[in-house]
């Protein structure tokens with residue numbers, strides 16, 4: 729079950745690029761979305777009007793990048809149905825009856841295999 733919401737992501741955007749990060753609730757590993765460059769990065773607005781337009785463009789492109797980052801995060805993270813924490817594939821267990829994070833699977837004594845295993 730993958731239900732990643734915008735609230736789980738941290739905004740790491742800069743004036744020139746959009747990037748969002750998320751942390752695994754179990755191992756604390758930080759994940760970053762693929763950075764997307766602002767189309768007007770490095771361009772000085774020539775007029776006050778252009779400055780306003782660039783600002784609106786920035787917000788719009790950021791919104792699009794945010795949507796994409798949420799989708800990307802949904803592929804990189806799993807939401808534990810018991811503790812509701814987003815965890816990475818290394819910390820999420822495919823179990824017999826219910827897929828759980830590694831912590832919950834230990835507590836509830838539910839056997840399983842992690843989605844991804846460290847080589």
Ligand SMILES: [Zn+2]
Pocket residue numbers: 752753754755756757815816817818819
């Ligand atoms: Zn993890």
Ligand SMILES: [Zn+2]
Pocket residue numbers: 808809810811812813828829830831832833
């Ligand atoms: Zn859990």
